[in-house]
Every structure is written in structure tokens, then in C-alpha cells.
Amino acid sequence: MTRTTNSVLPGxxxxxxxxxxxxxxxxxxxxxxMVALPLxxxxxxxxxxxxxxxxxxVETVLTDLVLNxxxxxxxxxxxxxxxxxxxxxxxxxxxxxxxxxxxxxxMLPLAIPAYVLAFVAIGLFDYSGPxxxxxxxxxxxxxxxxxxxxTGGVISVMxxxxxxxxxxxxxxxxxxxxxGTLEAARVLGLGPWSAFFRVALPMARPAIVAGISLALxxxxxxxxxxxxxxxxxxxxxxxxxxxxxxxxxAASQLASLLLLFVALALFGERHLRGxxxxxxxxxxxxxxxxxxxxxxxxxxxxxxxGVFTLAFLLPVIQLVSWAWEVIAVDLDSRYIxxxxxxxxxxxxxxxLTVTGALVLAFARRLRGDRLTGSAVGVATLGYALPGSVLAxxxxxxxxxxxxxxxxxxxxxxxxxxxxxxxxxVVALLIAYLVRFLAVAFGPIESALSRIRHxxxxxxxxxxxxxxxxxxxxxxxxxRPGLLTAALLVLVDVMKEMPATLLLRPxxxxxxxxxxxxxxxxxxxxxAALPGITLVLVGLLxxxxxxxxxxxxxxxxxxxxxxx
Amino acid sequence: xxxxxxxxxxxxxxxxxxxxxxxxxxxxxxxLCCLLGxxxxxxxxxxxxxxxxEPIRGGSIVLNDTLVSAPGHTVAPEKRGLGMVFQDxxxxxxxxxxxxxxxxxxxxxxxQKRDASDSLLELxxxxxxxxxxxxxxxxxxxxxxxxxxxxxxxxxxxxxDEPFSNLDVELRERLAADVRDILKARETAAIFVTHDQHxxxxxGERIAVMNEGRILQWDTPFxxxxxxxxxxxxxxxxxxxxxxxxxxxxxxxxxPLGMIRxxxxxxWPSGSWVEILLRPDDVLLSERSGYxxxxxxxxxxxxxxxxxxxLPEGGELLSxxxxxxxxxxxMEIGVVIEADHLILFRADRAPTSS
Numbered sequence: 001m002t003r004t005t006n007s008v009l010p011g012x013x014x015x016x017x018x019x020x021x022x023x024x025x026x027x028x029x030x031x032x033x034m035v036a037l038p039l040x041x042x043x044x045x046x047x048x049x050x051x052x053x054x055x056x057x058v059e060t061v062l063t064d065l066v067l068n069x070x071x072x073x074x075x076x077x078x079x080x081x082x083x084x085x086x087x088x089x090x091x092x093x094x095x096x097x098x099x100x101x102x103x104x105x106x107m108l109p110l111a112i113p114a115y116v117l118a119f120v121a122i123g124l125f126d127y128s129g130p131x132x133x134x135x136x137x138x139x140x141x142x143x144x145x146x147x148x149x150x151t152g153g154v155i156s157v158m159x160x161x162x163x164x165x166x167x168x169x170x171x172x173x174x175x176x177x178x179x180g181t182l183e184a185a186r187v188l189g190l191g192p193w194s195a196f197f198r199v200a201l202p203m204a205r206p207a208i209v210a211g212i213s214l215a216l217x218x219x220x221x222x223x224x225x226x227x228x229x230x231x232x233x234x235x236x237x238x239x240x241x242x243x244x245x246x247x248x249x250a251a252s253q254l255a256s257l258l259l260l261f262v263a264l265a266l267f268g269e270r271h272l273r274g275x276x277x278x279x280x281x282x283x284x285x286x287x288x289x290x291x292x293x294x295x296x297x298x299x300x301x302x303x304x305x306g307v308f309t310l311a312f313l314l315p316v317i318q319l320v321s322w323a324w325e326v327i328a329v330d331l332d333s334r335y336i337x338x339x340x341x342x343x344x345x346x347x348x349x350x351x352l353t354v355t356g357a358l359v360l361a362f363a364r365r366l367r368g369d370r371l372t373g374s375a376v377g378v379a380t381l382g383y384a385l386p387g388s389v390l391a392x393x394x395x396x397x398x399x400x401x402x403x404x405x406x407x408x409x410x411x412x413x414x415x416x417x418x419x420x421x422x423x424x425v426v427a428l429l430i431a432y433l434v435r436f437l438a439v440a441f442g443p444i445e446s447a448l449s450r451i452r453h454x455x456x457x458x459x460x461x462x463x464x465x466x467x468x469x470x471x472x473x474x475x476x477x478x479r480p481g482l483l484t485a486a487l488l489v490l491v492d493v494m495k496e497m498p499a500t501l502l503l504r505p506x507x508x509x510x511x512x513x514x515x516x517x518x519x520x521x522x523x524x525x526x527a528a529l530p531g532i533t534l535v536l537v538g539l540l541x542x543x544x545x546x547x548x549x550x551x552x553x554x555x556x557x558x559x560x561x562x563x
Numbered sequence: 564x565x566x567x568x569x570x571x572x573x574x575x576x577x578x579x580x581x582x583x584x585x586x587x588x589x590x591x592x593x594x595l596c597c598l599l600g601x602x603x604x605x606x607x608x609x610x611x612x613x614x615x616x617e618p619i620r621g622g623s624i625v626l627n628d629t630l631v632s633a634p635g636h637t638v639a640p641e642k643r644g645l646g647m648v649f650q651d652x653x654x655x656x657x658x659x660x661x662x663x664x665x666x667x668x669x670x671x672x673x674x675q676k677r678d679a680s681d682s683l684l685e686l687x688x689x690x691x692x693x694x695x696x697x698x699x700x701x702x703x704x705x706x707x708x709x710x711x712x713x714x715x716x717x718x719x720x721x722x723x724d725e726p727f728s729n730l731d732v733e734l735r736e737r738l739a740a741d742v743r744d745i746l747k748a749r750e751t752a753a754i755f756v757t758h759d760q761h762x763x764x765x766x767g768e769r770i771a772v773m774n775e776g777r778i779l780q781w782d783t784p785f786x787x788x789x790x791x792x793x794x795x796x797x798x799x800x801x802x803x804x805x806x807x808x809x810x811x812x813x814x815x816x817x818x819p820l821g822m823i824r825x826x827x828x829x830x831w832p833s834g835s836w837v838e839i840l841l842r843p844d845d846v847l848l849s850e851r852s853g854y855x856x857x858x859x860x861x862x863x864x865x866x867x868x869x870x871x872x873x874l875p876e877g878g879e880l881l882s883x884x885x886x887x888x889x890x891x892x893x894m895e896i897g898v899v900i901e902a903d904h905l906i907l908f909r910a911d912r913a914p915t916s917s
Contacts, residue, residue: 452651452653454649454650454651454653455653455655457614457616457640457647457649457653458647458649458653458654458655458712459655459666460615460616460639460640460641461614461640461641461645461646461647461713461722462641462646462666462667462712462713462715462716463641463644463667463669463716464641464666464667465639465641472666473655476657477656477657
């Protein structure tokens, strides 16, 4: 494989002959602008600050918002660290009853949107919920039960939903570390615990930090969970400023503060990961698992089983039973219409996003210049932008454009056309495109990088022009990557709440919006049907992930067999 | 004479780096040519420039009397009607073997395609493999498919980029001979790039030895070995070592190993310092000779043994002897030079060691 690149000199990648190099660069720049523009607009809010409202916010809520956010971030970070790393270590390094099941089952909670787990948890554990009622009936009123509607409650829900990020990354890090380094550490005189803390953990640090950073990004972007818990953060404040005070300017100032937190988290990740790019895969074979027995084994099964039950099994059972109660009433034409709208919106967004990501991936492959490189970098930054921030930025941009159009129309003596872009589905689609471009870019880019440059060259040498090479070589070879990308975007769009809530035009309610409406009125049962639908849909990409990681583990196992 | 390919003063490079520097080459139809050189000498770049994958900075490439490359003018690869075999074979993994082979056949019916694929598979010795997929084939088989695919549109000129470098050594020469026979039978001209002189000798009727983006000699394999045009070619092709001496008469040289007389006259003035190329088969070991050397290394090769000898004045010689003469390392032994065909290069001054 490395030999083939010898023939391609740097800066002379030429398999893009007829794909049109200038247009592809322009398209890349346009995509980068789409990501950058809302950001700039959000920050430009400070140029003409809305002083009265801002003053009011500063005096009343700002301190709480900052404190709440800090507490939430700290809680989630330590929670996912302990759960994710602990469970990954347990399933890769130890053998206990049920390990083979938990190994993949512990990834399943990724399928549950945080706001779904949030309302299920409240429904289950609240004073009037089944758990506390059961306990009161069995043990009387004297028993204290931790209140679920609390800071601890929000953090627990977030941790249970987000720990799989750390679990998956730490797990694959532990697997690729192999047993060689650990055995070396043991031979050098470290006990099992110090070998873990002094060798395995530091080696897995880049992966763990990446996992935590993903979890924190999700936490900062989350709106639905904190809204259910009435836990005020920037996302809920943005929503209230927009829909409560109808003050987009104040919303944008809040949004820019939220962005500072995001930037801080990104910076923290870079800093913590730092120079630590340990090369993976010493290829000494998968770790040899340590056989647990007696109390240790029982405790391990109990811990893994407990997390799985709380994060996945129990919520799904509760959702199904609630959905069963209301299915006769709720599964009506209105629900079908809702589902249909959600799917259509997701499908259009997936098509747009995959196309955009394809353009980016090709631009990066065919053009080695710095401008294209950084444009691709900017365009794939959107995953870090919380949906509420994007919504504010895009709405402000569109309002600006609409005002301009109206001004021109008035000057020309025409009547005002009113809202042209703002309040249309275009705004929502752009928000999805910006937010999920990076999601689609990943699988497409990796599929594209597996196509050696000699393949399109061979096709050209056999007389095929640019379009024919795209049709007969690139697209068939990219198809699995394109499908994965489309599926990921479709599912993410279906689950997306804050941007949809803020930007959806009339008649474009999605399942997530429906869940928000029902939960804000405390009608958990009626949120269950859209909730379980989203969980089922969300399982699809998780299954892909699980199968991929299973294949990787298998490959590692095979490598270690004596030949 | 009509030329299939004319390359004139070709220059290629990127940024501030010159890869090919004023290279010219003419080629007749049906000829098998080889670009031979160590890695980084620019041979692959020349091939890619001919194919149209590499824009050129200077000079021109004319193919069948059509200008295809000039600075600022590059006819697209798909418009050149060339065939190309890639180093990694570049078979399309999503297509069956016969779909790979017929990829470049445009406007043929299904039956024509099937017939073409069958006869080409037959030609490369893979009859019956049409429905398989590339990953089901061995490296040598994939190489044959790549050749069949490149030949399918019946190009006048085939370009092969290090075609055998990913194969086992034993397979290499056999496949090279097969490819040569196929190309000769079809009267398809070919240029192929390699760093392996054995491969070049098997396949090439004409070989261009390249170094630093230039052609040092463009000649037949026989002449490259026996009449190298300069020291680089002499060093690069075949084995051998140089010793110093001075010309006594046009065909005789005085060396530390005595007078050596060849069958060819050099016109330099007598007394000129020269360097003499001695191939391993020119140097015989003999107990009776008065010129003594020390055996510093030996490599047993079955029928022969290759000895490395250290001269008392400094300098080295190689000697190839039938292996039933067995001499140990460290032994002092006499040498006899038996070269009827002397290859001399003029040295500017006396060797520094003497």
C-alpha cells in the first residue's frame, strides 16, 4: 500500500481531471461560509448589545446559568469518566458471568436520546411514580428516597446516556493496547492496580479525553433534558429569551456565552490530549482476561447489569408499557403524519448533508492547497455548535437578509415581500446541514481514503472521463460509506430538539418536538410513543457501531493466533 | 522514420523541485523499451507524463504525430488511447475479472465483450477466471488481469509502472518473459519502468538508464553491459570494480596487476590516467600468479562463488569462480586478468592512493 503512493508526487494528485477543480473549491468555501456565518453573526450581537434586557439577565439569571453549567459539566465529566473507564476495563480485562453480553449491551444506551431518558426517569422515580409508590406500600412512609428532580437527577440521567462515548473509546483503546505492555509492567514489578493506573490508563488517555469531550459537547448542546428537569442552562435561557421575551438579540448574547464554554471544552481536549499521540496497536494480541470469582465476579455482574438496567432496560420497558397504554388513542393519523414529516425532513437533510460531505471529501482529496484544507476544517466544525446557537445565528442571518430584500423592494417601489427566508424550512435544513456535516464527513472521508489513487487513474487510462469515473468507480466503491453517513444524519435529525424547536415553520413538527410539548406538560405517557420510536430508530446506528467493533475485536483475536 | 512516440527536452517537477530534466526519447512502433534507474531518478514521472497524469514544465510529448503534452497543454489521459499497468495493479475491487477487462471497451455488445474477455483471459493463461473477483486471485494472477485489461482496447502503446515489483523473485522473471512474448505476438509497443536490471534485460529491447532526471544511455541490453557510455552506467549495470592505471599503448594499460591488453584501441595520448572496469568474470584466481590479493569476503552461489578481493595498494576486485575451487576468507591468493574487451574511462589525474 505504501508503495503505491510513491508514484504520486505531493501536490500533483491528478485523478480529478474532469471533476472541475474550481467549482469544487467554491462549493467547499460556500459550505465553510455556511458554518462560519451564523457564528460570526452570533458574536456580532455584542456590537450593538441590547442593554436593558442584558442588564436584566445579568442581574437575575446569569450567575445561576454559569454556575449550573459548571456543576453540570463537572458532574457529567466525572460520572462518564468513572462509568465509562470502569466498565471498559471490566469488560476487556476481566472475565465474569455475563461479560460477553455486557461487552456490547453497554453501548446500547447511546440509542436513547437524553431527553427521553430524562422524562422516563422522572416518571419512574418521582414521588408519584411506580418505584416510590411501591416502596411506600412495602416499607411505609418513613423511607427516604433521593429526589429525582434535582441537580443529582439531571447529572445522573446525562451520565447514563453519555457514558457509552467514553466506554466505547476506552474499550477499543484497551483492546488495541494488547497484553504486551501490561505484562511488561507486571514483569517490571507493578501490581495489577498500579499497572492499570501507571500504564493502561495513561496509554488510553487520548481516547478517554476524546470520549469525555464528546460527552461534554453533548451536555452543552442539550436542551431537552435540562428543560424536563427545569434545570436552567444557557440553552433553556436562549429558548426563553427567544420565545418568552421575543428578544433575539439577548438570545444571541447568551448563545455567544455558550459558545465560549464550547471553545473552552475544545481547548481543554486539545490541551489534555496534547502531544499524547501514542501509537496504537502494538499487535501483541488482545488482552488476556483475568478470571474473577466469588464476590468480585458477583459484584462485577451486578455493576455492569445495574448500569445496563438503569440506562437501557428499565427505560425501554417503561416506555413500552406507557406506549401500550396510549397506543389505541395516540396511534392516529396525526401521529402517522408526525412520523412522516420527521422522516421526510430527515431524508432531505440527509441527502443535502451527504452531498455536502461528499463535496468536502473530494475537495480534500483532489486539492492539496491550504485554503481548501482550512475550508474543510471550518465546514466540519459544526458538530461543536449547539443547536440553539445555530438556530439563533441562522435566524439572525436570515432576518438580516429579509430586511435587506424588503428594503430593496421598497426602494424599487414594490410592496414589502415580508419574510422570504426566515420562518421557512430552508432555515431548518441549513441548521441540520451545518450541525451534521461532520457526522456525514467521517464515514465518507474514510471510505474515500481507502480508494487508492491508481484506481481512478486506471479508469482514465482505459478511456473514462471524469463523470464516468465518478459513476463507475467512485460511487459504487463509496456506497457503504454514503449509506452509513445518510443513516447517521437521518437518525441525528430525527432526534434533534433545540434547533428544530426554534426554527421549525408551522406544520413541520417532528417527533422530538412532540416529546417536548408533552413533557413540558408532564404527560409522560403521551411522550412514550414518539419516545420509543426514536429509541428504535436510534438503535440502527448503534447496531452498526456494535458490529463494527465486534469485527475489530475478532480481527485482533485472529491476529494473536499462532501461525 | 516514423515514430510512435517522440519525447523532446521533457522537464517535469513540482514546486522548486526538478524531477525530469531535459529528457529526449524516440520510439518506433512495436518496440519494447525500458526506463531503468534507482528510485527517485524520475522514471515513473516520465511514464506518468506520457500517460497524461503529470503536466509537463518544458519540452513536448508527441504521440502518433499528435502533440499531447506541452507546457500549459495536457491532453487528458482518457483521450490518449494508451494502456497502462499500475504497480499495485489497480484492479477495480467491485467488478468481476471479466468486467475489469472489458471496462475500457466502449460501444461493444455484451457478446463482443464476453468474447474479448474470454480470449484475453486465454492469452494471459487465466481461462475460466472471468467470474471471480480481484481479491480471490493471487498477486501474479492479478498482474495478468491488469495486463489483459490494459490490452483490451488494443492500444498502440502500453505503459507499465514497476509491473513486477510486488511479486516473488522466482515469479518475476517468468512473468516478465510471458509479458514480453504476449506483447511481441500482438506487436504492441511498451514502455516499462523498473529498478531491476534483470527484469529490464528480460523484457527490454532498448533500455534507457536514468539518473537524476536524465537519460545516461539509451541502448540495447548487450551494449549497456559491454559498452557502458559512462562510469555511472558501468557501475549500475552488472557487477564489477574499477582499478586505476595508465595507457601505455592504445590497447594496453599498465596497472598494479601488471600490463592488461584488450582488443580495442583508445585514442587518448599514451600516459593518460584511466580507470578500468573489471567484471567478476574477467578476474581469475590462480595460485601461480605473482599478483597477490587477500580474499575479504565470499558469497556461495551454487555453481559459482563470488569472491571479494582486497588489493595490497587498496581497492577491491570481484571474482566469479566455479564453486569447486574453494578458497577461505583471509587467504592470500594470486589473480590473473583475462579481459579481452577492456572498458576504460579516462581519469583526470593519478589515483590518490598511489
